[in-house]
Amino acid sequence: MSGSDRERVHSGGACPHTHPAQYRHPVAMFRLQGSKVLAVDMTGDSVKAKNGSMVAYDGRMDFKKLTGGGEGLRGMVTRRLTGEQMALMEVKGQGTCYFADRASEINLVSLHGDKLYVESSNLLCTDGGLRTGTSFTGLRGGATGNGLFTTTVEGTGQAAIMSDGPAVVLRVTPPYPLSVDPGAYIAHQGDLRQQFQSGVTFRTLVGEGGGEAFQIRFEGDGLVYVQPSERNTVGGDV
Amino acid sequence: MPFREVNSKMVEATVVPGQRMYSQRGAMLAYRGDVSFTPNIAGGQGGLMSMIGRRVADEATPLMTVEGSGTVMFGHGGHHIQVVGLEGDTLYVEADRLLAFDGTLEQGTMFMGSQGGVMGMVRGQVTGQGLFTTTLRGHGAVAVMAHGGVIELPITPGRPVHVDPQAYVAHHGDVRNKLSTALGWRDMVGRGSGEAFQLELSGSGAVYVQASEEKL
Amino acid sequence: MNTPVIHDPMSLPGDDNVDSYTFCVELKGSQWFLQKGKMIAYYGRIDFNGVGHGSLDRLMRTSFHSPLHASDWVVAEGSGKMLLADRAFDVNSFDLDDGNLTIRAGNLLAYQPSLALKQSIVPGFLTLIGTGKFVAASNGPVVFMEPPIRVDPQALVGWADCPSPCHHYDHGYMSGVMGGLRQLSGIGGASGEEHQFEFVGAGTVLLQSTEALMPEVATGAVPHADGVPGGGHGPGRPGTTPRLPGQLGDLQHRFGL
Numbered sequence: 001m002s003g004s005d006r007e008r009v010h011s012g013g014a015c016p017h018t019h020p021a022q023y024r025h026p027v028a029m030f031r032l033q034g035s036k037v038l039a040v041d042m043t044g045d046s047v048k049a050k051n052g053s054m055v056a057y058d059g060r061m062d063f064k065k066l067t068g069g070g071e072g073l074r075g076m077v078t079r080r081l082t083g084e085q086m087a088l089m090e091v092k093g094q095g096t097c098y099f100a101d102r103a104s105e106i107n108l109v110s111l112h113g114d115k116l117y118v119e120s121s122n123l124l125c126t127d128g129g130l131r132t133g134t135s136f137t138g139l140r141g142g143a144t145g146n147g148l149f150t151t152t153v154e155g156t157g158q159a160a161i162m163s164d165g166p167a168v169v170l171r172v173t174p175p176y177p178l179s180v181d182p183g184a185y186i187a188h189q190g191d192l193r194q195q196f197q198s199g200v201t202f203r204t205l206v207g208e209g210g211g212e213a214f215q216i217r218f219e220g221d222g223l224v225y226v227q228p229s230e231r232n233t234v235g236g237d238v
Numbered sequence: 239m240p241f242r243e244v245n246s247k248m249v250e251a252t253v254v255p256g257q258r259m260y261s262q263r264g265a266m267l268a269y270r271g272d273v274s275f276t277p278n279i280a281g282g283q284g285g286l287m288s289m290i291g292r293r294v295a296d297e298a299t300p301l302m303t304v305e306g307s308g309t310v311m312f313g314h315g316g317h318h319i320q321v322v323g324l325e326g327d328t329l330y331v332e333a334d335r336l337l338a339f340d341g342t343l344e345q346g347t348m349f350m351g352s353q354g355g356v357m358g359m360v361r362g363q364v365t366g367q368g369l370f371t372t373t374l375r376g377h378g379a380v381a382v383m384a385h386g387g388v389i390e391l392p393i394t395p396g397r398p399v400h401v402d403p404q405a406y407v408a409h410h411g412d413v414r415n416k417l418s419t420a421l422g423w424r425d426m427v428g429r430g431s432g433e434a435f436q437l438e439l440s441g442s443g444a445v446y447v448q449a450s451e452e453k454l
Numbered sequence: 455m456n457t458p459v460i461h462d463p464m465s466l467p468g469d470d471n472v473d474s475y476t477f478c479v480e481l482k483g484s485q486w487f488l489q490k491g492k493m494i495a496y497y498g499r500i501d502f503n504g505v506g507h508g509s510l511d512r513l514m515r516t517s518f519h520s521p522l523h524a525s526d527w528v529v530a531e532g533s534g535k536m537l538l539a540d541r542a543f544d545v546n547s548f549d550l551d552d553g554n555l556t557i558r559a560g561n562l563l564a565y566q567p568s569l570a571l572k573q574s575i576v577p578g579f580l581t582l583i584g585t586g587k588f589v590a591a592s593n594g595p596v597v598f599m600e601p602p603i604r605v606d607p608q609a610l611v612g613w614a615d616c617p618s619p620c621h622h623y624d625h626g627y628m629s630g631v632m633g634g635l636r637q638l639s640g641i642g643g644a645s646g647e648e649h650q651f652e653f654v655g656a657g658t659v660l661l662q663s664t665e666a667l668m669p670e671v672a673t674g675a676v677p678h679a680d681g682v683p684g685g686g687h688g689p690g691r692p693g694t695t696p697r698l699p700g701q702l703g704d705l706q707h708r709f710g711l
Contacts, residue, residue: 036449103386165542184494228539247594313663
């Protein structure tokens with residue numbers, strides 16, 4: 001790597017900017033190669049992807065580390081709170097870049113001006129034009145002992161989210177609320193209220209594994225993405 | 239081709255008398271008929287084979303010779319299995335990714351150098367361990383393990399493919415490889431870590447990439 | 455671009471697979487036995503009660519005869535649709551028609567109370583007897599084989615109708631250089647090549663890929679660092695290793711299975 005290249009990287013990394021309003025380039029094309037590899041065709045445009053998730057590329061690609069959760073002071077705070085889980089990189093170039101992460105299944109989500117809430121570790125890649133931020137989800141955090149903050153993705157474009165096994169997308173409508181195990185939850189979009197639901201009690205012969213099980217109850221209008229797997233949770237014992 | 243893909247995680251091999259097969263220890267799931275499994279010890283076969291044996295034995299994954307007549311089901315660790323057919327060309331693959339392969343294939347080891355030892359180059363450079371890669375040449379089939387699914391990316395002249403070494407599985411064809419690093423990548427993953435480099439593969443052939451940065 | 459399928463309570467199947475990894479159980483005032491931790495989401499009004507709950511006494515008498523696994527099971531009852539899954543393993547339902555099937559305890563996710571669950575005489579396995587549906591997980595799709603066959607114990611999901619398996623030790627392997635070496639040094643346990651379960655007679659043997667998996671990484675965990683709330687391990691059960699199908703968790707250790 002030449003010295004001048006190094007220089008560019010440093011200055012670029014110091015002040016990350018995104019210009020969602022400016023479409024100087026065609027939008028990157030997202031497609032799935034199999035179910036666990038995301039191929040993005042780029043013609044000079046950029047995408048944001050989970051740090052280090054590139055597995056291969058052809059053509060020419062530049063990588064730039066981004067700080068999580070937007071810019072400025074809030075971004076700084078957010079980054080500290082969400083930690084490295086949220087670390088994103090900007091990938092820009094000409095050619096095809098392939099992304100994958102620990103053999104996770106990849107699900108494409110199209111956003112049309114709405115907001116996607118996704119567990120930060122489940123976000124693989126977004127269009128460069130989408131805004132990423134952080135929102136507080138204290139309730140679920142309480143249930144799982146982790147994930148106090150959820151990443152938000154906003155704007156118009158495509159995002160790729162990851163799940164352990166292919167995600168099942170469930171629609172929530174006012175007459176049909178949905179209860180989800182916190183460990184299986186990965187993302188939601190739309191106008192949804194989430195509520196911490198407990199009170200499922202167990203009494204067992206052996207007395208082990210008793211106590212309460214927690215679920216997240218979604219009400220309103222929107223979509224919930226669940227994975228056919230559960231992270232270790234403290235409460236979700238059903 | 240002696241391997242039939244039962245599903246993405248299991249292959250069935252037909253063993254006929256006089257044709258041996260090699261498999262990784264622990265890869266046999268079930269068998270029918272009169273089939274024997276003999277561990278391969280360095281020196282047993284001599285020559286190139288012993289080199290594989292030694293190298294693999296170092297990593298505590300000895301190869302087994304599979305002989306007899308019957309059918310054997312192979313699979314390992316829930317990993318995805320990719321069957322690669324060889325028609326006279328050479329497959330470069332890490333020994334610990336080999337699940338099973340035809341005994342008719344000519345086995346060799348490629349020392350780290352100008353051409354070979356893909357992982358060796360990376361490891362040698364970065365961690366100073368592991369200096370060879372296994373080569374299999376001839377006509378036959380190889381069952382290779384990968385974490386998650388495998389995608390095959392063609393390599394054509396003038397259009398090299400860059401691969402994260404952790405996600406590299408195998409490659410075949412007339413391919414040169416060298417280490418390179420993309421602009422900005424090293425700043426991101428941190429200098430000095432093994433992830434700071436990509437493998438640049440150029441020439442003509444194909445590379446197999448797994449959907450994970452995790453080694454087996 | 456492939457748009458994902460969006461499910462709602464009407465479009466979800468009743469007692470059938472949603473995809474290879476997710477199964478949907480429909481409850482219409484009925485009951486299902488369910489292994490804990492396998493329900494990922496549900497619509498409707500469904501109650502979950504631990505096996506041993508007083509009101510379930512009658513049900514237990516007919517359908518549950520495994521004190522060893524009592525703490526791992528709950529009964530779901532009510533109306534609605536619930537989704538079952540198990541660590542992204544393949545999930546399938548099986549119908550028994552006045553039959554019997556023995557299955558690795560950890561692979562069984564759920565069953566209808568019209569079936570009776572009993573402990574097999576082979577440790578770590580459960581036998582289902584009767585008529586009804588059950589749901590089981592496997593690493594990769596289940597492969598059905600007919601005896602005679604020898605199977606790596608780890609790859610065995612279960613068997614139907616055939617007599618119980620016996621152990622088979624490969625003589626050539628044990629007496630070989632490797633076997634001797636290992637006997638001397640004690641390094642390296644038996645692998646499938648030295649020791650198998652042997653099935654003979656008429657019946658069906660169910661196989662899966664072996665199950666040594668990557669250690670589970672706690673996704674979404676907040677990394678431990680100064681000033682990070684919730685950093686490090688969450689309260690309780692730090693570093694709990696995931697339970698594989700076929701393992702019984704804490705009970706397994708307790709009873710030394």
